[in-house]
Amino acid sequence: MSRTILDMRNIRKCFGPVKALSGVSLKVGDGDIHAICGENGAGKSTLMKILSGVYPHGSFEGEIDFDGSARTFQGLRDSEALGICIIHQELALVPMLSITENLFLGNEISRFGVIDWYQAHQRAADLLARVGLDVAPQTRVGNLGIGQQQLVEIAKALAKDVRLLILDEPTASLNEKDSDTLLTLMLELKSRGITSIIISHKLNEIGRVADEITVIRDGTTVDVIDCRGAGIDEGRVVRSMVGRELSDRYPTRVADIGEILFEVQDWSVGDPARPDRDRIRHINFHVRRGEVVGIAGLMGAGRTEFAMSVFGRSYGVNIRGKAQLEGRLVDLSSVRKAIDQGLAYATEDRKGAGLVLGESITRNTSMANLAAVSRRWVMNELAELAVAVDYRARLRIRSADVTQSVEKLSGGNQQKVVLSKWLFCDPKVLILDEPTRGIDVGAKYEIYGVINQVVSEGRGVVMISSEMPELLGTCDRIYVMNEGRFVGEFPIAEASQEKIMHAIMKNEVIQ
Template sequence: MTKTILDMRDIQKCFGPVKALSRVNLKVGDGEIHAICGENGAGKSTLMKILSGVYPHGSFTGEIVFDGAPRTFQGLRDSEALGICIIHQELALVPMLSITENLFLGNEIARHGVIDWDEAHQRARELLARVGLDARPQTLVGNLGIGQQQMVEIAKALAKDVRLLILDEPTASLNEKDSDTLLKLMLELKGRGITSIIISHKLNEIGRVADEITVIRDGSTVDVIDRRAEPIDEGRVIRSMVGRELSDRYPKRVPDIGETLFEVQGWSVGDPAHPGRDRIRNINFHVRRGEVVGIAGLMGAGRTEFAMSVFGRSYGSNIRGKARLEGRDVDLGTVRKAIDHGLAYATEDRKGAGLVLGESITRNTSMANLATVSKRWVMNELAESAVAVDFQARLRIRSPDVLQTVDKLSGGNQQKVVLAKWLFSDPKVLILDEPTRGIDVGAKYEIYAVVNQVVSEGRGVVMISSEMPELLGTCDRIYVMNEGRFVGEFPIAEASQEKIMHAIMKNEVIQ
């Protein structure tokens, strides 16, 4: 029988009157990969912050037993001293420092108070080799891709002689190739005797690497599945997560598609980092009333750049081409003009560009349409609050009230606030860029239901997603993008993952 390295017993944690965790129990075997699943807001990250000392002993009740002894961590240094390292979804790296500097930040290799750079770089090379990252130790972290930065974080944990590695949504921002690399590394670390806890909403990835799964719902442990004793039943995991049967991951919709609502013709966009080079090249695109149009493509294909260039020229230089809305040429030269014409763009970067994290749900909801809740530059706070309360109920935003700052919300609830903001702007065309990245299956279903409601009102939705099953399950038509051009277009009845990938590989421009 596997030795238990971690036993968290009857953990309870409150934030004011809100009970985040209620008698959660978690057992992790030595040398195994243990997955934790649950809806956004279920308490997964809170539990790991307790384990790592972010929430110190005394701020919660219950007991932590690690390596056979009770532990009372007062901070990250206490847990790291025992080999417990946590990698958060928002990576804790300094982009303007080198890989070596990040690896040993706060734990510098020095002699007589002077950093020994030769030894530090050599040690960095050894750590990078262990995680399979081919990069010079002197490389600035800001020049690395997200997948490479994840590897630096793991190398940083290895530098601290990690025994228990906690990864919170490690593949949420990664493409398929980088995700595969990370999962392989987890299995390699397991082979070296390192225990891992992975928090993820991607059930296919969990099924690939996890030995056991603990499901948390509403702050309580509701199910434990031993993959070694029984196969993982995704239906069981989903039922445990959401507390109900979810017979179909995509809500049903009978399309009622009308005339062309919005189109661009000959759309080209210069690359602001490389003058004279086009990032987007001669795109023709349209979306009709009542239609959900998907844009598929590999990471770096130009999907986000295209969407941002259309939305008030938020990206690019030397933008050429025509935009027509409801049959009329429109000027989308600024974000304000785009919003006034009825375009809305929900960014893929909800924390960096979609929300003001220190502001309330109320203020974030009204931000794109302040004129409706103000008069002569004076805010009507009662009207603003009423709007936020309405959207909180409609989108099922989990929060004690609408005065809650959005930085305290889970990722799924933050995404719903982004949607609330743009729905309040009353758009004719809603562009959603990776709208379900990093959120659970229950919250995804609710967002798909919102999309269905939007198009049922005669609006158009454009959905950019790296998850092909999501596009196939929600869209009426799919464009395929590669290297800044459209290389395929499929009505949903003819679309498949194989055809989409074939179009990308063939790379023939469609007119």
């Protein structure tokens, strides 16, 4: 057992009348990788913000010991001075600046008061080599993929002589390859004596790297699990997180699939950056009443681009092909027309495009269907409030009330608000793009339940997901996409991860 480098005791934190933490304790061994698990809203990120000084000493109760001494951090500079660095789920990089400029922003390498760019680039190249990123230091951060940006964030922490690295949902937006690279780097950093704390909902990834797991539920520590011996007991972690047994990760549903509800034929979409090149090529697709249809594929396969092009031409140029809903041709040339025809699209980027973060749950719920809560262009605020209260109860959105700003909700509850917004539009076809990204197993189960309810009403659901077990557990049929084309189609009884990957590798177009 390694010596304790971090000891947080009986941490309590309130936001007005809401108790975010009500007695959390956390011990982390020197040189260990320690995982923190819990449902969305359990208090994981709040605890790490306290540790890193984002919430300063005096704004919470409890004690923090680091490296054998009591600490009272008043801000990030205090914690970073001791080698505690946090990488948030929303990366703190400046896209328009170079990697070098981001690495040393606020801590510039200078000589006689002037930035020494030669030394800065040399130091940056060394840091990038340490994290395994083979990119020129002068490269603009905005030109990097999300996985590469994560590595830049870790390099930035190494530049500050990090001793304790905190990663909040580091793989939530990464594909499988980038996730593997990041986890391998964590193990490499561990071999160099660097301690890490990882917040994640992906139990398979935690099982690969974690030495210990602390489970938080409703603002308190409920379990500490040692993974060094027999490894991770996923059932125990889930039980501790949700406070109950989840006998199945996916709620059962008896499929009642009817006639074709929506289809597109010979659908092609030009790339906005290169209008002469098709990003989506000759796709034929349909979804039936009561059916959940999945779209699988690697990052960059064109899944999101296809969905957005169908939803009011939100993506692409020179769009060709025809779309039919309930057997009749429909005009999907704008988002408003797509909504009016009965389509809804829940984006993968809920914070950037799915919600107005500064607005309330009430306003976000109604914003796509204002006509239903207004009369002669005048808002009926009581009707709007009643709708929000109804959907808050139906989707079990955890909040103080419906006037609460959505930016203060957990990721899972934000996703439920996105679903509320589109369900209030009464869609015939609901397109869900990565609907469970970055949320815990309990919230995922509830969202799967919402999907089942939607299709039980005779609607159709199209589900895009990078998690193949999720597609296999929730869908009735799966299309496989690669390089802007459909290269496979499987009824769920015949689908498997191996067959899906084989279809991608074989890359033969289906008609």
